[in-house]
Amino acid sequence: MAGALDGIMVLDFTRAYSGPFCTLMLKDLGARVIKVELPGSGDTVRKDYPLTAGGEGGTFIILNRGKKSITLNLKSEKGLAICKKLVAKADVVVENYSPGTMEKLGLGHEELSRFHPGLIYASISGYGHSGPYRDYVSYDPMAQAMGGITSLTGFPDSPPIKCGVSIADFSTGIYTALAITAALHHRQNTGEGQWIDMSLQDCVWLLSSIEFSPSYFLTGKILPRLGNSHPSMAPGNLYMAKDGPVLISTGVHSQVLRFYQAIGREDLCRTPFASDQSERYKYKPQIDAVVNEWTGSRTVAEIIKILREADIPCAPVPSFDQICTDPQLISRDMIVEVEQGVSGPVKVPGSPFKMSRTPGNIKFPAPILGGSNSEILTGMLGLTEEEVEQLSGEGII
Amino acid sequence: MAGALDGIMVLDFTRAYSGPFCTLMLKDLGARVIKVELPGSGDTVRKDYPLTAGGEGGTFIILNRGKKSITLNLKSEKGLAICKKLVAKADVVVENYSPGTMEKLGLGHEELSRFHPGLIYASISGYGHSGPYRDYVSYDPMAQAMGGITSLTGFPDSPPIKCGVSIADFSTGIYTALAITAALHHRQNTGEGQWIDMSLQDCVWLLSSIEFSPSYFLTGKILPRLGNSHPSMAPGNLYMAKDGPVLISTGVHSQVLRFYQAIGREDLCRTPFASDQSERYKYKPQIDAVVNEWTGSRTVAEIIKILREADIPCAPVPSFDQICTDPQLISRDMIVEVEQGVSGPVKVPGSPFKMSRTPGNIKFPAPILGGSNSEILTGMLGLTEEEVEQLSGEGII
Numbered sequence: 001m002a003g004a005l006d007g008i009m010v011l012d013f014t015r016a017y018s019g020p021f022c023t024l025m026l027k028d029l030g031a032r033v034i035k036v037e038l039p040g041s042g043d044t045v046r047k048d049y050p051l052t053a054g055g056e057g058g059t060f061i062i063l064n065r066g067k068k069s070i071t072l073n074l075k076s077e078k079g080l081a082i083c084k085k086l087v088a089k090a091d092v093v094v095e096n097y098s099p100g101t102m103e104k105l106g107l108g109h110e111e112l113s114r115f116h117p118g119l120i121y122a123s124i125s126g127y128g129h130s131g132p133y134r135d136y137v138s139y140d141p142m143a144q145a146m147g148g149i150t151s152l153t154g155f156p157d158s159p160p161i162k163c164g165v166s167i168a169d170f171s172t173g174i175y176t177a178l179a180i181t182a183a184l185h186h187r188q189n190t191g192e193g194q195w196i197d198m199s200l201q202d203c204v205w206l207l208s209s210i211e212f213s214p215s216y217f218l219t220g221k222i223l224p225r226l227g228n229s230h231p232s233m234a235p236g237n238l239y240m241a242k243d244g245p246v247l248i249s250t251g252v253h254s255q256v257l258r259f260y261q262a263i264g265r266e267d268l269c270r271t272p273f274a275s276d277q278s279e280r281y282k283y284k285p286q287i288d289a290v291v292n293e294w295t296g297s298r299t300v301a302e303i304i305k306i307l308r309e310a311d312i313p314c315a316p317v318p319s320f321d322q323i324c325t326d327p328q329l330i331s332r333d334m335i336v337e338v339e340q341g342v343s344g345p346v347k348v349p350g351s352p353f354k355m356s357r358t359p360g361n362i363k364f365p366a367p368i369l370g371g372s373n374s375e376i377l378t379g380m381l382g383l384t385e386e387e388v389e390q391l392s393g394e395g396i397i
Numbered sequence: 398m399a400g401a402l403d404g405i406m407v408l409d410f411t412r413a414y415s416g417p418f419c420t421l422m423l424k425d426l427g428a429r430v431i432k433v434e435l436p437g438s439g440d441t442v443r444k445d446y447p448l449t450a451g452g453e454g455g456t457f458i459i460l461n462r463g464k465k466s467i468t469l470n471l472k473s474e475k476g477l478a479i480c481k482k483l484v485a486k487a488d489v490v491v492e493n494y495s496p497g498t499m500e501k502l503g504l505g506h507e508e509l510s511r512f513h514p515g516l517i518y519a520s521i522s523g524y525g526h527s528g529p530y531r532d533y534v535s536y537d538p539m540a541q542a543m544g545g546i547t548s549l550t551g552f553p554d555s556p557p558i559k560c561g562v563s564i565a566d567f568s569t570g571i572y573t574a575l576a577i578t579a580a581l582h583h584r585q586n587t588g589e590g591q592w593i594d595m596s597l598q599d600c601v602w603l604l605s606s607i608e609f610s611p612s613y614f615l616t617g618k619i620l621p622r623l624g625n626s627h628p629s630m631a632p633g634n635l636y637m638a639k640d641g642p643v644l645i646s647t648g649v650h651s652q653v654l655r656f657y658q659a660i661g662r663e664d665l666c667r668t669p670f671a672s673d674q675s676e677r678y679k680y681k682p683q684i685d686a687v688v689n690e691w692t693g694s695r696t697v698a699e700i701i702k703i704l705r706e707a708d709i710p711c712a713p714v715p716s717f718d719q720i721c722t723d724p725q726l727i728s729r730d731m732i733v734e735v736e737q738g739v740s741g742p743v744k745v746p747g748s749p750f751k752m753s754r755t756p757g758n759i760k761f762p763a764p765i766l767g768g769s770n771s772e773i774l775t776g777m778l779g780l781t782e783e784e785v786e787q788l789s790g791e792g793i794i
Contacts, residue, residue: 004580030579131724153558159625210414217455230536308533315539329599331527349603
């Protein structure tokens with residue numbers, strides 16, 4: 001089946017999480033991604049634990065499925081020259097080095113766009129390429145903190161805590177893939193390439209500002225950490241059943257009324273506990289107490305049965321092994337087995353892009369280091385096998 | 398300045414968080430977004446607390462800046478006919494109703510693509526339009542739990558906790574905007590429209606699977622919740638300074654060595670505490686104890702000064718008011734004031750799309766309910782002012 005980005009070539013100078021997730025999204029959507037790696041070691045995540053029996057990092061496989069790998073010593077004159085020939089054939093360059101690094105290598109946006117004005121060049125960094133924090137090195141935990149997620153996650157009386165997954169890296173990866181794809185649209189209309197300067201902090205801040213900045217900007221107050229509750233939903237929290245936690249949310253007024261009916265507390269429909277959102281939210285602790293009283297004498301399964309019949313949003317809190325075997329995810333091809341060369345078949349997440357004509361396609365192995373050196377250098381740049389061997393002997397690839 | 402998606406028209410049947418954030422991304426990037434709302438009430442978030450002095454919800458303003466609002470009673474024959482005329486002029490339809498709702502209204506993908514085969518039609522729902530959970534209603538907290546984030550967030554001995562921001566909604570919004578933009582690229586090449594079926598659970602699962610599913614799929618084990626530490630970084634955690642918490646991470650081996658030197662523990666460079674990642678990680682509790690001993694006798698400012706000189710990723714954990722006034726975010730136009738009509742100037746987050754030719758543009762107010770009824774019905778569909786007044790009188794708009 002066709003991919004939406006068929007025919008687009010991405011030259012990928014990224015490693016670790018944010019950049020590789022960006023180019024993974026482009027690959028899922030059909031682009032050809034060539035990963036440029038350091039000879040000998042490559043992406044630092046290649047050896048991150050746990051490894052397959054074939055010695056490949058599980059996380060590396062997920063983040064790099066379907067990409068081609070070429071090794072290039074970018075600090076050598078020959079390596080740089082080869083790299084620029086590849087740039088000339090690319091539609092997109094993505095890099096996530098510290099600001100200034102690509103410029104020092106002679107691969108900055110200004111330099112490359114001089115001979116390739118249609119190039120779309122995306123840079124991902126902790127704080128972006130401008131501003132007072134530009135040169136501070138940063139990883140996902142710093143970006144979660146400096147963008148607001150950490151101060152907003154946790155219980156009011158517990159320490160702040162980051163989101164358990166590297167959401168700063170991954171969300172920035174998706175935002176960047178979106179900016180690149182929009183830039184491709186602009187290029188198709190105008191022929192113009194451009195530079196895209198994405199910051200992890202910017203990306204996280206936009207996420208945390210939506211629900212929480214109005215309180216500060218409009219009232220000068222900051223909300224306490226909300227635990228498992230929601231800034232606008234009451235009833236809405238993680239409640240305790242006889243045999244474990246259960247999530248219940250009501251978002252619109254009709255749900256609130258249906259919920260009280262479903263739990264046999266129709267009487268509450270005529271109290272402030274059922275008034276409009278801003279009024280009702282004032283009674284959140286009392287409302288939560290009523291709900292916990294009801295859930296506490298029932299099992300999670302009983303609660304979910306009653307509430308699903310009343311069309312009230314609810315869910316258990318599955319453990320991670322339950323999620324890794326979830327029937328819904330399996331039925332949507334979100335847990336699939338891929339043939340991974342030296343490692344044999346490996347289970348990986350599928351693509352979320354369920355598109356009727358160009359579905360996200362992930363049934364490809366991740367590359368071994370430099371696995372496409374010969375294919376790319378001879379096929380794309382016209383070198384001979386002897387020249388490729390010589391480059392290898394010189395440590396350039 | 399031009400927008401990357403200039404000329405693209407999006408007809409937006411979404412409300413609450415996930416869908417509006419998707420179409421916000423498209424608007425930031427230059428698309429024209431027409432928000433179709435219920436006469437009288439509109440998007441449920443319009444009145445979510447806190448409100449401006451003009452009575453507009455702060456979160457609503459952020460999520461809907463720059464969109465046009467038209468009210469339409471889609472259950473009336475006339476309203477439906479007007480809606481289909483708008484669809485005929487649109488490039489993209491986005492909706493986040495429960496599966497089946499748009500079909501019941503006569504606005505399902507099959508129906509609309511019959512007279513508009515080039516239409517790109519994106520559906521967002523809790524579990525997607527297929528599979529055993531298809532008909533379960535779901536909000537962000539359910540999707541965080543059913544996709545894995547909740548089971549992975551928190552401390553090993555504390556209850557599971559969701560990410561403090563509605564990351565299931567917002568990440569799905571970005572993924573969907575990316576799928577739509579890629580579909581626009583495909584349409585430009587082929588003329589084909591398509592249907593996109595996005596699930597909050599799918600989107601969250603992909604995020605949580607990257608770091609955590611390899612452990613389960615390769616070893617059968619699930620990792621404990623990691624608190625503020627990271628599945629592959631040691632040293633790496635939230636540590637306690639004399640006057641508050643401080644985040645420190647090391648991702649590559651050279652950083653580990655530089656870190657031990659910076660804290661005066663060069664002796665550790667020749668111990669297993671400085672061996673390669675999978676070996677070193679076994680000593681994480683002992684390594685954390687060494688780091689906490691060092692941080693505990695210094696202030697956050699002293700620690701950050703020392704570590705920034707050594708180029709080690711580190712950060713304080715700012716409170717949310719500090720983030721809302723952060724100099725870096727301000728310098729990158731990520732905190733800006735926008736003239737918001739009845740509410741006057743309102744501070745909102747900027748656009749993360751720092752693109753040299755088509756920067757994300759957000760300097761627009763959010764619409765009042767039905768604020769563009771007349772403009773759209775007369776300007777785009779050629780109705781007379783009298784006809785618009787009649788529709789209003791009949792409660793159709």
